Amino acid sequence: MKKTYIPLLCTMLLIGGMVGAADVLRNNEIIFPEIAAIATGALLTPKLAWRTDHLHTFWAITVCAALGLGIVLFVPAALWLQMSIAYLLASLLFMASGTSFAPMISAAVLPVLLQTRSVVYLIAACTLTAGILCVRRILVRNGVLTDTEFEKMPKPDKESIFQAVLRWLIAAAVIVAALHLNVRFAAAPPLLVAFTEFWKPEAVSRKRPVAVIALITLCAASGAGVRFAFTERLAVPACVSAALTIAAVYFIMKKLGLMLPPASAIAILAFLIPKEALLIFPVQIMLGISVFVGASYLYREKPLRKMAVFSALFQHLVR
Numbered sequence: 001m002k003k004t005y006i007p008l009l010c011t012m013l014l015i016g017g018m019v020g021a022a023d024v025l026r027n028n029e030i031i032f033p034e035i036a037a038i039a040t041g042a043l044l045t046p047k048l049a050w051r052t053d054h055l056h057t058f059w060a061i062t063v064c065a066a067l068g069l070g071i072v073l074f075v076p077a078a079l080w081l082q083m084s085i086a087y088l089l090a091s092l093l094f095m096a097s098g099t100s101f102a103p104m105i106s107a108a109v110l111p112v113l114l115q116t117r118s119v120v121y122l123i124a125a126c127t128l129t130a131g132i133l134c135v136r137r138i139l140v141r142n143g144v145l146t147d148t149e150f151e152k153m154p155k156p157d158k159e160s161i162f163q164a165v166l167r168w169l170i171a172a173a174v175i176v177a178a179l180h181l182n183v184r185f186a187a188a189p190p191l192l193v194a195f196t197e198f199w200k201p202e203a204v205s206r207k208r209p210v211a212v213i214a215l216i217t218l219c220a221a222s223g224a225g226v227r228f229a230f231t232e233r234l235a236v237p238a239c240v241s242a243a244l245t246i247a248a249v250y251f252i253m254k255k256l257g258l259m260l261p262p263a264s265a266i267a268i269l270a271f272l273i274p275k276e277a278l279l280i281f282p283v284q285i286m287l288g289i290s291v292f293v294g295a296s297y298l299y300r301e302k303p304l305r306k307m308a309v310f311s312a313l314f315q316h317l318v319r
Contacts, residue, residue, distance in 0.1 A: 007145065010043060011246055013243070014035070015035065015242050015268060020237065030121075033110070033265040034107055036261075038129060038261070040259065042057075044250060044259065046146050051150065057133060058130060060097055060101050060107075064107035069116060071108075079113075083179075086109045091196065092164070095156045106262075114272070163199065167195065170295050171195060174291055178288065183287060185285060190269060191216075192292075193265070208258065215258055217286040218252050220269075223268060223269065224281045226248065245268065245271075249264050
C-alpha cells in the first residue's frame, strides 16, 4: 500500500507546492509543467521510467532550460522558427546525452512557446528537478521505490540521425500549422516529448495508439476541468486544484494501464494558460497528439497496415 500512496502523496505535495508558490509570488514562470512528467516517471512508477540517472537528469533539464531561455532572449525570429530551433537543438542534445530522458526537450521549448524572459524559469526548473530527485533517493533508500542502474544508450548511427531529422521536419510543420491556425497548444512542448518517445519502435505505448490519444486528451481535460470547476468557479486555491489534478491523472493512467509521463505535464500545463482557453484546451491537445501519434505510427507500420491504422484513428476522432 505504501509503495502506491506515499509516492503519490509526495508528487501531489510537490506539484501543489509549485503552483502555490507561483500563486503567492504572482509569478507563473515558477510553474514548470514538465516537473509533473518527471515526477510521474521518477516517483509514480516502481522503476525509473528512463535510462538515466540523477546527475544526467539534473543537467539535462538545466542545460535545456537555459537553451530555451537563451533562444527567447538572443534569437530574434518568428515564434514558429524559435520553437523549431529549440526542438531541433534539444533533440540533438537528447541524442548526445546517452539517455532516454526525453522530457529535457520540453524544458527547452516551453519558455519559447510562452516567451519567457526571466531567469526565474531556469531557477524553478533546476530547483524542482533537484527536489524530485532528492525525494526519489529518500524513497529508494526506504524501500518504497526500486533503484535502477544507468546504462547509456547506444551512440546515434546514420539511421537514428535520419529519423531525428524526419521528426524535426514533422514537428516543425505541426508547429507552423498550430500557430497559423491559432491552436498553439496542439504543439505544446509535452506533446513534442510524447512524439519523441512514441517514435521509438520498442515503446510500449506504440502498441496502443488510440489509448495514448485518449489518455493525453483525458489528462488535458482533467487539468482544465479541475482548474475551471474548483479554482475559477469555487475560488479553491490553485495549489489544491493542481494536487487534485495529479491524483486524477494517476488514477486515469492506472485505469487505462498506461503510465505516460508527458500526460501529467499536459494536465499541469492547464494551470499556465489563460482561463479563457480552458474549454478549448483539451480539443487542441487532442488534435496535436492525434497528428503526432498518427505520423509516428504510420512511419513505423508496414504499408499494407497503414490504411487500417489511419481508419482506426479517424474513427476515434469522429466519435
